[in-house]
Amino acid sequence: MSGEQSKLSDPKLASEHVFGTFPLLQSERSWSALDFTWVNTALAIATWAFLVGGSTALLVGFEAGIAAMLIGNAIGLCFMVLASVVASQRWGSEQYMLLRGAFGVVGVGVLVFTVILITEMGWSSLLAVMAGRATSQVASTMAGVDLGQYGPVVTIGGLVAIVIAWWVLSRGPVTIGRFNAIIAPGLAVITVVMMVFLVANTSWDALLTASPIAPFEDETLNFMVAVEFNVGVGVSWYPVMGSLARMTRTRKAAVWPAYGGLLIATLIAQVVGMAAALTLGDSDPTVWMVPFGGAVLGVAVLIFIAFANVTSMSSIVYSTILAIRQSSGGLLAKVPWKVLTASFFVLPAIMTFFPQFMYEQFMVFVSVSGAFLTALCGVALADYFILRRQRIDLREMHLAQRGTMYAYPAGINWAGIVALLAGAAFYLWLYNPITLETQAVFAVITASLPAAIVAAIVYLLLSRLLHRRRTFRKAD
Amino acid sequence: MTPTPQKETDEAHASAFAREMIAAGKDPAVAAELERRIEIVERDELHGASRQPLSARELAVYVAVSVVAVAIGALVVIL
Numbered sequence: 438m439s440g441e442q443s444k445l446s447d448p449k450l451a452s453e454h455v456f457g458t459f460p461l462l463q464s465e466r467s468w469s470a471l472d473f474t475w476v477n478t479a480l481a482i483a484t485w486a487f488l489v490g491g492s493t494a495l496l497v498g499f500e501a502g503i504a505a506m507l508i509g510n511a512i513g514l515c516f517m518v519l520a521s522v523v524a525s526q527r528w529g530s531e532q533y534m535l536l537r538g539a540f541g542v543v544g545v546g547v548l549v550f551t552v553i554l555i556t557e558m559g560w561s562s563l564l565a566v567m568a569g570r571a572t573s574q575v576a577s578t579m580a581g582v583d584l585g586q587y588g589p590v591v592t593i594g595g596l597v598a599i600v601i602a603w604w605v606l607s608r609g610p611v612t613i614g615r616f617n618a619i620i621a622p623g624l625a626v627i628t629v630v631m632m633v634f635l636v637a638n639t640s641w642d643a644l645l646t647a648s649p650i651a652p653f654e655d656e657t658l659n660f661m662v663a664v665e666f667n668v669g670v671g672v673s674w675y676p677v678m679g680s681l682a683r684m685t686r687t688r689k690a691a692v693w694p695a696y697g698g699l700l701i702a703t704l705i706a707q708v709v710g711m712a713a714a715l716t717l718g719d720s721d722p723t724v725w726m727v728p729f730g731g732a733v734l735g736v737a738v739l740i741f742i743a744f745a746n747v748t749s750m751s752s753i754v755y756s757t758i759l760a761i762r763q764s765s766g767g768l769l770a771k772v773p774w775k776v777l778t779a780s781f782f783v784l785p786a787i788m789t790f791f792p793q794f795m796y797e798q799f800m801v802f803v804s805v806s807g808a809f810l811t812a813l814c815g816v817a818l819a820d821y822f823i824l825r826r827q828r829i830d831l832r833e834m835h836l837a838q839r840g841t842m843y844a845y846p847a848g849i850n851w852a853g854i855v856a857l858l859a860g861a862a863f864y865l866w867l868y869n870p871i872t873l874e875t876q877a878v879f880a881v882i883t884a885s886l887p888a889a890i891v892a893a894i895v896y897l898l899l900s901r902l903l904h905r906r907r908t909f910r911k912a913d
Numbered sequence: 914m915t916p917t918p919q920k921e922t923d924e925a926h927a928s929a930f931a932r933e934m935i936a937a938g939k940d941p942a943v944a945a946e947l948e949r950r951i952e953i954v955e956r957d958e959l960h961g962a963s964r965q966p967l968s969a970r971e972l973a974v975y976v977a978v979s980v981v982a983v984a985i986g987a988l989v990v991i992l
Contacts, residue, residue: 453943460950463957504989511982519975523967529954660990687963692975700982827966831951832930839933 461529470690477698479621483749490710496659505663513671520814525679526691532679539820542837543848546764562788569595571743595789602750639716647715668885669807680756804870812860815889830911852899860892
């Protein structure tokens with residue numbers, strides 16, 4: 438037993454350590470660059486990446502699709518990693534604690550219970566539906582009858598996946614890590630196998646010459662919407678990355694595996710999804726794996742995919758529940774972990790009854806959540822790098838309203854909240870993913886990057902205006 | 914050993930922090946552990962490489978890599 442572990446033999450301290458807000462010490466930060474790369478690979482090659490690739494294929498062909506995915510993910514990941522990974526790794530604290538300066542302790546709670554919770558519930562619902570579709574396909578193959586892509590078996594499979602995910606989650610982070618250690622390499626192998634099946638059953642020529650599935654008339658607009666969609670995918674990692682990065686030993690072990698690991702692994706999986714969508718008309722491997730792979734291999738792969746969705750769900754929900762618990766101002770601190778995790782799954786469970794809706798609204802969901810997350814990243818970057826020059830006071834951060842540096846009226850820093858809303862509104866003005874209306878300038882500057890910049894500028898201006906006498910930085 | 918004035922100030926500050934946390938509803942053991950950890954982090958911050966701020970050079974390299982990735986994507990489309 439290490440020194441730090443023995444100090445945490447008190448159950449209260451141990452619980453706070455696993456599910457709480459203690460900054461991690463150097464001796465507890467065990468992940469090397471390779472470890473963190475595997476963690477990111479496990480997340481990135483989750484089955485949602487196939488859907489992202491397939492959705493990109495709605496707008497652009499293969500080559501333009503690869504370009505859009507590369508550009509979009511590179512931009513989205515660039516400011517997502519800077520906004521979450523850098524500070525969390527340095528201070529050993531998760532990103533929501535470090536956002537208290539930008540939004541105030543109550544403001545962070547508001548964000549967590551709205552933007553973050555809705556985003557993560559959406560992704561969990563999608564994963565549950567995908568696990569359900571894999572289950573349905575396996576059952577169809579076994580029974581020799583077509584159970585449909587959105588039939589009742591999908592809902593049953595989705596609900597079973599949620600129950601298993603809840604069980605894994607209720608066991609804590611160690612169990613999640615053990616499952617991920619199996620799933621990550623397995624998914625990497627399966628992704629390669631799927632690409633081989635795709636190419637073997639179609640051809641490179643068919644792939645390179647395939648037309649996008651449902652494009653707009655304007656080619657430039659198609660490409661920019663595809664880029665924007667992938668930027669949204671890149672920033673969608675924000676809710677989980679800080680919590681993970683604090684486990685790494687050094688900054689190099691955090692920043693580059695987060696950026697490079699997610700970028701490369703995401704691109705590989707997305708390319709498979711896009712190739713499938715362009716040549717077969719469907720990106721979801723649950724649809725084409727059995728016809729191409731045969732009953733035995735196809736079913737084996739689908740079972741693995743269903744299981745992979747369960748572990749992905751557990752991973753993202755773990756970070757979210759931590760954030761919810763810490764942002765509730767003590768209200769949820771005494772609620773048992775199992776009850777809290779079960780509560781999270783109520784909405785995703787309801788959404789499994791509407792599997793078609795989840796699939797059809799996927800692009801809208803990613804883009805709208807991206808509008809808020811990019812603005813959130815803009816505020817976080819401006820706060821940490823410009824306003825505070827990377828100097829924060831951990832004691833004051835934990836004291837929050839009882840301290841002076843990060844205390845705000847009613848616990849809300851309106852500079853951060855207004856800046857976030859301004860950034861998101863600017864995004865939705867440039868590009869409305871629901872009505873698909875765009876401004877002319879969107880075709881040149883997209884929406885995410887300008888939205889993040891607007892949010893950052895508004896935040897800095899309002900901070901100077903609203904908090905003139907405040908000390909922003911910890912003294913040297 | 915006689916404590917230095919700085920050390921005495923730190924201890925007074927740390928105790929005040931723990932008291933505030935307890936007053937805010939934190940368990941005393943948890944508050945004490947939090948205080949101990951923050952002290953260690955602050956010491957590491959002075960000396961440990963992993964606690965240093967991101968340098969301008971590191972930031973420039975990071976952003977440059979992202980720009981190169983975007984440029985490669987743009988080249989794929991243009992060519």
